[in-house]
Amino acid sequence: MSKVALIALNSSYSHTNLALRYIREKLVDLMIADLEIVFFEKTINDQWFNLFDELLKMQADIYAFSCYIWNRSLVESLSFHLKQIRPEAAIIWGGPDVSSQARSMLADHPWLDGLIQTEGDSATVEWILRYLSYEKFATERLIGTSEEISWKFPYTASEMQQLNERILYYEGSRGCAYNCTYCLSSNTYKVRHKPLSEVFSELEWIMQFNPRQLKFIDRTFNSDPQRAYAIWQFLMRQTDQLKTRTNFHFEIAAELITEEQLTLLSKLKPGLFQFEIGAQTTNPEVLQIIRRPYRAEHYNNIVRQLRSMENIHLHLDLIAGLPGESLESQIKSANDLLLLHPNMLQMGFLKVLPDTRMKIDCDQRGMIYQTQPPYEILQSDQMSADDLMYLRNVENILNIYYNSGHYFYSINYLMLLTEQPFTVIMELYDWLKPELERGALARPTQIELFYRFGMDFLRNISSFEALTHHQILFADLLKLDYFLQGLKGYPDWFTDKQQIDQTILKAATEKATVLYREAGHKNRARFESFHFSIKKLPGFCLNQNLEFSGVGAVQPSPIRVMDYLTEQIEQEGKLSSLYVCALRLGQGPVKVIEEYQIIDIL
Numbered sequence: 048m049s050k051v052a053l054i055a056l057n058s059s060y061s062h063t064n065l066a067l068r069y070i071r072e073k074l075v076d077l078m079i080a081d082l083e084i085v086f087f088e089k090t091i092n093d094q095w096f097n098l099f100d101e102l103l104k105m106q107a108d109i110y111a112f113s114c115y116i117w118n119r120s121l122v123e124s125l126s127f128h129l130k131q132i133r134p135e136a137a138i139i140w141g142g143p144d145v146s147s148q149a150r151s152m153l154a155d156h157p158w159l160d161g162l163i164q165t166e167g168d169s170a171t172v173e174w175i176l177r178y179l180s181y182e183k184f185a186t187e188r189l190i191g192t193s194e195e196i197s198w199k200f201p202y203t204a205s206e207m208q209q210l211n212e213r214i215l216y217y218e219g220s221r222g223c224a225y226n227c228t229y230c231l232s233s234n235t236y237k238v239r240h241k242p243l244s245e246v247f248s249e250l251e252w253i254m255q256f257n258p259r260q261l262k263f264i265d266r267t268f269n270s271d272p273q274r275a276y277a278i279w280q281f282l283m284r285q286t287d288q289l290k291t292r293t294n295f296h297f298e299i300a301a302e303l304i305t306e307e308q309l310t311l312l313s314k315l316k317p318g319l320f321q322f323e324i325g326a327q328t329t330n331p332e333v334l335q336i337i338r339r340p341y342r343a344e345h346y347n348n349i350v351r352q353l354r355s356m357e358n359i360h361l362h363l364d365l366i367a368g369l370p371g372e373s374l375e376s377q378i379k380s381a382n383d384l385l386l387l388h389p390n391m392l393q394m395g396f397l398k399v400l401p402d403t404r405m406k407i408d409c410d411q412r413g414m415i416y417q418t419q420p421p422y423e424i425l426q427s428d429q430m431s432a433d434d435l436m437y438l439r440n441v442e443n444i445l446n447i448y449y450n451s452g453h454y455f456y457s458i459n460y461l462m463l464l465t466e467q468p469f470t471v472i473m474e475l476y477d478w479l480k481p482e483l484e485r486g487a488l489a490r491p492t493q494i495e496l497f498y499r500f501g502m503d504f505l506r507n508i509s510s511f512e513a514l515t516h517h518q519i520l521f522a523d524l525l526k527l528d529y530f531l532q533g534l535k536g537y538p539d540w541f542t543d544k545q546q547i548d549q550t551i552l553k554a555a556t557e558k559a560t561v562l563y564r565e566a567g568h569k570n571r572a573r574f575e576s577f578h579f580s581i582k583k584l585p586g587f588c589l590n591q592n593l594e595f596s597g598v599g600a601v602q603p604s605p606i607r608v609m610d611y612l613t614e615q616i617e618q619e620g621k622l623s624s625l626y627v628c629a630l631r632l633g634q635g636p637v638k639v640i641e642e643y644q645i646i647d648i649l
Contacts, residue, residue, distance in 0.1 A: 048081045048082075049081060049082050049083065049108050049109075049179045050083040050084075050085060050105065050106065050107045050109075051083070051084050051107060051108065051109045051111065051179075052085045052087055052102070052105050052107035052109065052110045052111065053067040053070060053071055053084065053085065053086050053087065053111050053113075054067075054102070054110060054111060054112045054113065054122075055067050055086075055087065055088040055089070055113050056089055056090060056091050056093075056112075056113075056118040056121055056122060057088065057089070057090050057091070057118075058090065058091060058115075058117040058118070059090055059092070060092075060213070061212075061213050062090075062213065062214055063210055063213055063214060063215055063216060064088055064113055065218065065264070066113050066141070066142065066167060066168075067086065067088075067111070067113050068201030068202065069168045069198055069199050070111070070167065070168060070171045070172060071084055071086055071201075072199040072201060072203075073168060073169070073172045073199055074172055076199070077172075077176075079181060082179070082181075085107060087101070087102070087105070089101075091117060091118050095121070095124070095125075098125060099125060099128065099129070102125060102129055103129070103132065103133070106133075108137065108178075108179065109136070109137045109138075109139060109175055109178060109179070110126070110129060110137070111139045111140075111141065111171060112138070112140050112141075112142075113141060114140050114141065114142035114143075114144045114145045115142055115143060115144050115420075116143075116144050116398065116400075116420040116421040117420070119144050119145070119419075120419065120420060122140065123156075126140070127156075127158065137160040137161065137178055138158070138159055138160050138161075139159070139161035139163070139171070139175075140152070140159060140162050141163035141167035141170075141171055142163075142167070143231055144420055145162055146163055146164045146191070147231055147234075147400065147402035147403075148401040148402055149162050149163075149164035149189055150164075150189065153188055153189060160178070160186075160188065161174050161178070161186065161187075161188055161190060162188065162189055162190075163190060163191045164189055164190070164191045165191035165194060166191070166194050166195045167191065168195050168198055168199070169195060170190050170191030173190065174186060174187075174190050194221070194222070194239070195221065195239070197241070198221070198241075200249050200252075202215070207256040207258070210258065211257065211258050211259065212258075212259050213258075214260050214261075214262055215253065215258050215260065215261045215262070216261075216262050216263075216264050217249070217250070217253070217263050217264070218241075218263070218264050219240065219241050219246050219265050219268075220238055220239060220241065220265045220266075220268075220270070220271075221238070221239045221266075222237055222266070223238065223266035223267060223270075224238050224267060224270045225266075225300075225338075225339075225340060226338050227327075227337055227338055227339050228337045228338050228403060228404035228408060229327075229366065229397065229399075229403060229405040230266075230400075230403065231400055231402065231403060232266045233338075233404065234402065234403075238266075238267075238270055238271075240271065240274065243274065243277060243278075246278065247281055250278075250281065250282065250285070251285060254285055254286075254289055254291050254293060255289065257289075257291045257292055257293060258293055259294070260293065260295075260296060261293055261295050262295075262296040263295065263297050263298070264298075265297075265298065266298065267298065267300050267303070268297040268298055268299050269297075269299045269300060269303045269304065269308070270300070270303065272303055272304075272305050272308065275297075275299075275308065276308055279308070279311060279312070279320070280311060282295055282319070282320075283311075283314070283315065283316075286319060292595055293595065294318060294319065294320070294321055294360075294595040295319065295320050295321065296322075296323065297321070297322055297323070298322075298323045298324075298325070299322050299324055300324070300325075300340070301345065301346045301349040301350060302340060302341075302342055302345055309349075309352055312353065312356065312358075312359065313356050313358075315356070315359060316358065316595070317357065317358040317595075317601040318358070318360065318595035318600070318601045319595050320358075320359050320360075321360040321361075321362070322353065322359055322360070322362065323362040323364060323393075324346075324350060324361065324362070325363075325364040326341055326346060326363060326364060326365065326380070326383075326384060327339055327341075327364060327365060327366045327369070328341075328365065328366065328376070328377075328380045329341070329343060329379065329380040329383040329384070330371070330372060330376045330379070330380060332371055333369050333370070333372045333376065336369070336371045336408070337370070337405070338404075343383075347387060350363065350387045350389070351387060354387060354388055354604060355604055357586070357601060357603055357604055359601065360390045360391075360600075360601050361389045361390050361391070362389060362390065362391045362392075362393055363384045363387065363389040363391070363392055363393070364393045364395065365377075365380055365381060365384065365392065365393070365394045365395070366394075366396070366397050367394055367395070367396045367397065367424075367430075367438050368396055368424035368430060368435055369427070370405075370408050370409060370414065370427060370429075371428065371429060372427070372429055372430070373429040373430060374429075374430055374434045374437075374438070376429075377430070378470075381394065381469040381472075382466075382467045382468060382469045382470075385462065385468040385469055386466075386468060388459070388605050388606065390452070390600075390601070390602055391449075391450045392445065392449065393450070394438070394442045394445060396423050396424055396438075396439065397416070397423070397424040397427075398421055398422045398423055398424075399414070399422045399423075399424060400422055401422070409424075412428040413428065414426065414427050414428055415432075440480075440483075441472055441473055441476045443476075444475055444476040445472050447493065448472070448475060448493075448497065449472065452600055452602065453528060453531075453532050454497065454528050455528065455531075455600075455602050456524035456525075456528050456584075456608065457497070457501065457521060457524040457525040457527075457528050458471070459605035459608065459609075460520060460521055460524050460605075460608075460609070460612075461501060461504060461505075461521065462605070463605055463606070463609045464505075464508060464509075464517065465508060471504070474500075475497070475504075478496075478500045478503070479496060490532065490534070491534065491536065494525065494528075494534075494538070495538060495540060497525065498522065498525055498540045499540075501518075501521045501522075501525065502518055502521075505517045505518050505521060516616055519578050520578065520612055522540065522541075522543060523577045523578050523579065526541055526575070526577070527581060527587075527637075530575075530630065530632060530637045531636075531637055533632075533633070535573070535632050535633055541575075551645070551649070552576060552625065552645075554649060555576075555625070555627050555645045555648060555649055556574050556576070556627055558643075558648045558649060559574055559627040559629065559641070559648060562641070562643060562648065563640070563641055566641065568629070568640060568641070570631060572629035572631060572640055572641075573629070573630045573631075573632050574627055574628070574629055574630075575627070575628055575630055576625045576627050576628070576645075577625065577626050578615075578625060579611075579612060579615040579626065580615075580626055580642060580644075581626070581628060581639055581642070582628075582639050582642050583611065584608070584611065585603040585604070585608050585611055586602055586603025586607075587639075625644075625645045626642055626643065626644050626645070627642075627643045627648075628641070628642045629641040629642070629643075
């Protein structure tokens, strides 16, 4: 009996490894009676000795590791010492981080028995069969010369229940139609698609298990617009029929979206789809250097239309540290994309991957980057190491206060008051820097510091006449964000900006409590005052009824929120007409049980 161990070390528990599942299913299909296949899936966060102990106990004849930029140092360490302890076992590597530099990898690791230098499905299976003498040909240390034209379905019914709460991946096509210099996919020759009938059958099978999220890893999902339309239409129909909770994630190109697709997408249930739309930069000269297709006017138009639908969670992407991009240009790109109000702005940092045109460009320009995975940029031709470290720190604040969605109403309010929304994030970082140097901030501290920052920021940008209105609205919106985060305290800043006598407010709250009980409500409620009706606040009810399980909520358009608040100011003349709201806190989403306008109850 021979034993093969397929070893996946994912970046986190929520992720799943697709590549080794393809190989597993190809081996299973061969029905070799005396071949045992062990599928071993852990994370890079597991203890080294625990991983090593389990690998030793397997007593496998072949250990096949899947290598990526996030796990290669761990793979190297485990593999090397495994080979020292069990020299009779074969170690084989595959995956994008080693296949792209296969020959140098073999030279640097003479103890490796094999390395896959192309897509690994068939090549890995062939190597295993040769090594175990199921095929008559001798093994070679370097194997694989072609790309797959078809690939197996990766999942089994027995594992689906275990994977249900994790992120599943699906590949409807391989290769990429574009030639961006930073991406390994630019080395592929063409896009290869699975037949649509096969895709529909496989998706239908997956959806019967009702997983949390399915991510399509097609490099540009809508490279064939008609095919993308057909798959989206199928998923919408299946979701309605099966009543599933699954959220679907796609990487798309804005320039390929058609009017027919926009019409279809406008009918989506909120949260069913999640789109990642890469711009990478909005600087035309840098775009030309990296060979990235991008037409600003068309891109902006498509993203605005998608965002206005308020039913798709939108991620827009930037890459910091690209050749030719200065700090000023990077900030402009961030401002350009934030003006489109995405749910998330993902600001990654350039990875100078081996065997890409980007590596050649960076070396010619004297750029400095990590020589080991993840090959991240340290100093570019236009940005110093200090510039890039500054952006990394700013990105952390962007993730906390914008991308998390925890401060949706309050952070967007500040951003809408300026034509350069990224400056809000940069100024917030500068303001928080002394506190951050003391260590991580607890959530209540984050919120209180943000309140104090917001008050200062508004003093600096507001006219004397508008300042009070802005501060009142910001405080109320932050209070709402506070509750939406599941917090239930009574911080002092809650009452800083109330424009009403506390005696009157106390009387109104007591009256609201009486009316609440007289209405027959038996659930305990938290009574809080706001300077506008939160029942009518755009998106507030949407937050209460999420049907799907993606990364984040599908938030309302910040412009629509601002229009509503402006209307409240204009109707009231000034924000002195308070509402007392009976809120349900701590039992699932925040809910407005009753809302009373003070002028009506006193």
